[in-house]
Amino acid sequence: MTYAGKATQFAAPSFDIAAKYKPWPPIDLPDRRWPSNTITHAPIWCAVDLRDGNQSLIEPMGHERKLRMWDTLVGMGFKEIEVGFPSASQTDFDFVRFLIDSGRIPDGVAVQVLTQAREELIRRTFESLKGVKNAIVHLYNSTSELQRRIVFRQDRAGIRDIAVKGAELIMQLTRELGMEKSIRHQYSPESFMGTELDFSKEICEAVMDVYRPTPDNKFILNLPLTVEMATPNVYADQIEWMSRNVKDRDSVIISVHPHNDRGTGVAATELALMAGADRVEGTLFGNGERTGNVDLVTLAGNLMMSGIDPKIDISDVNALVRVAEYCNQLPIHPRHPYAGELVFTAFSGSHQDAINKGFKAMETATSPVWEVPYLPIDPKDLGRSYEAVIRINSQSGKGGIAFILEKEHGIELPRLLQVEFSKLVQGIADGEGVELGADRLWQAFTGEYLDNGRYSFVSHQTMSDGGGEERALTAHIRDQGAEKVVQGQGNGPIDSFVDAMRRESGLDFDVANYREHAIGSGANAAAISYVELRLADGSTLFGVGIDKDIVVSSLKAVLSGINRIIKRRG
Numbered sequence: 001m002t003y004a005g006k007a008t009q010f011a012a013p014s015f016d017i018a019a020k021y022k023p024w025p026p027i028d029l030p031d032r033r034w035p036s037n038t039i040t041h042a043p044i045w046c047a048v049d050l051r052d053g054n055q056s057l058i059e060p061m062g063h064e065r066k067l068r069m070w071d072t073l074v075g076m077g078f079k080e081i082e083v084g085f086p087s088a089s090q091t092d093f094d095f096v097r098f099l100i101d102s103g104r105i106p107d108g109v110a111v112q113v114l115t116q117a118r119e120e121l122i123r124r125t126f127e128s129l130k131g132v133k134n135a136i137v138h139l140y141n142s143t144s145e146l147q148r149r150i151v152f153r154q155d156r157a158g159i160r161d162i163a164v165k166g167a168e169l170i171m172q173l174t175r176e177l178g179m180e181k182s183i184r185h186q187y188s189p190e191s192f193m194g195t196e197l198d199f200s201k202e203i204c205e206a207v208m209d210v211y212r213p214t215p216d217n218k219f220i221l222n223l224p225l226t227v228e229m230a231t232p233n234v235y236a237d238q239i240e241w242m243s244r245n246v247k248d249r250d251s252v253i254i255s256v257h258p259h260n261d262r263g264t265g266v267a268a269t270e271l272a273l274m275a276g277a278d279r280v281e282g283t284l285f286g287n288g289e290r291t292g293n294v295d296l297v298t299l300a301g302n303l304m305m306s307g308i309d310p311k312i313d314i315s316d317v318n319a320l321v322r323v324a325e326y327c328n329q330l331p332i333h334p335r336h337p338y339a340g341e342l343v344f345t346a347f348s349g350s351h352q353d354a355i356n357k358g359f360k361a362m363e364t365a366t367s368p369v370w371e372v373p374y375l376p377i378d379p380k381d382l383g384r385s386y387e388a389v390i391r392i393n394s395q396s397g398k399g400g401i402a403f404i405l406e407k408e409h410g411i412e413l414p415r416l417l418q419v420e421f422s423k424l425v426q427g428i429a430d431g432e433g434v435e436l437g438a439d440r441l442w443q444a445f446t447g448e449y450l451d452n453g454r455y456s457f458v459s460h461q462t463m464s465d466g467g468g469e470e471r472a473l474t475a476h477i478r479d480q481g482a483e484k485v486v487q488g489q490g491n492g493p494i495d496s497f498v499d500a501m502r503r504e505s506g507l508d509f510d511v512a513n514y515r516e517h518a519i520g521s522g523a524n525a526a527a528i529s530y531v532e533l534r535l536a537d538g539s540t541l542f543g544v545g546i547d548k549d550i551v552v553s554s555l556k557a558v559l560s561g562i563n564r565i566i567k568r569r570g
């Protein structure tokens, strides 16, 4: 992509921001406790992908996509799943019926259905539930000052009346249909954040008076962050206030249903849990109205990262991505927490180096505690692979390059060779302007160090001095294709070969350092040798050789270094 335009000029806003938007007033809770609390266990989860998620889609799910989402959510271990708004659409109604009639609802899993507090909608909702063994009927009406004034044009009493009448009809139908054992109840004062706390308490308690919950038959009070309009601490204050002030707290499950309008839905949820919430409603990867519902996968990942069993299965996050993208027909961002294609990838050199060292340290660590810099969670625990962790572009350094060569080819480059090769790789990446995959990296390595120029190795023989020491060596080499014999003497095969090749090439060098190690195993085992050659001017460079025979690999490494000296001199 190229940019050929002029720099954009940004002007100050043409309106009075402070007059148009107001900061959220603090909640009067001077002895708030949540800031000192920590999350110690997973909440009760309720997945609302099939309702709130679905109602926000460009193309809502049909039967087949709904079923795939349902099966996935059940497979992940969700015990409460909001499956639709059966009075709103025939597709939702039919899907609820399908789940019940086909026996697709496992024991221990509750289907939740949403309804407004309107008689015909409540009756239709109950029609959809006939024969259900385990359901939650979720009643809602909007309670905020703004909605009361603008949408419903009702005072507090009028709004309370809508909720109470809805609850009364629900209880009546529950009794008439003999569903007391199969149905639990939930109420949401929708737009809770914008509702005065005293009114939230008043309306919730009025509804509870109808439902009459007990500690053995708890009622779900869902306090939604329908639109996120303030910093997460405000929501936490509101939840703590309700948790401390609502009557019969031990008969109530406090549930939260956060959205993400300010991008802090996850934070708001976590603070709400610290503030006393017991249950969370959200969706996979946060699909939902506007900027979405809270992301349950991120919440679960965050719990895991804090040493808490999330109690839902996120061990194959890639499979969840495929399901969510298919069902919602919306892509997951490459940087999405835990799930994005790039979140376990490091391009920048210092990160790659640190990750590489972190993995190495983990191999010999005696403690199970995960400690890899820049990787706060083990990708393996999410079904992601280490191979994808490090990728190479022009921002990359020796650590990442070494990591890939070691992972892909079992090659452990000496540190100074890492430095040397990374300069070469950076040059290629800068020139090509693209990411270098593992194959391209290997191609660059072999092109530079193996089979790399004027001389190539054919065979050799050594002669000992009679005392067992190999003091002389004869080698057959090719010089630009033509076979030659060279001879040298020295302290072992490498030394003798260097002696021979110094004379043959006319170059002045010696061996500053030598290392080798095995690569592969069994019949494929070979040795790789690294020789660092020092030239007369004091500069050094590496040669690399690979062969099944360890001596041959070292002689090939010497030739590789000589070829590079010749190339460098042009």
Ligand SMILES: CC(=O)SCCNC(=O)CCNC(=O)[C@H](O)C(C)(C)COP(=O)(O)OP(=O)(O)OC[C@H]1O[C@@H](n2cnc3c(N)ncnc32)[C@H](O)[C@@H]1OP(=O)(O)O
Pocket: 052, 055, 085, 087, 088, 089, 115, 116, 117, 118, 121, 140, 141, 142, 151, 152, 162, 190, 226, 289
């Ligand atoms: C925050 C949330 O996500 S809440 C869930 C929202 N989800 C959806 O709306 C998706 C499904 N909804 C629908 O398909 C439709 O809205 C239906 C079928 C439920 C109802 O459709 P309709 O009656 O045709 O229209 P509509 O939704 O516009 O109804 C608005 C009326 O319901 C009233 N109303 C809205 N919510 C509620 C409620 N929870 N309880 C009681 N009355 C309500 C409004 O005051 C308004 O009344 P008015 O007509 O007297 O002004």
Ligand SMILES: CC(C)C(=O)C(=O)O
Pocket: 052, 114, 140, 188, 190, 191, 222, 224, 225, 226, 227, 257, 259
């Ligand atoms: C019905 C309620 C819980 C809702 O969807 C919301 O407030 O976002």
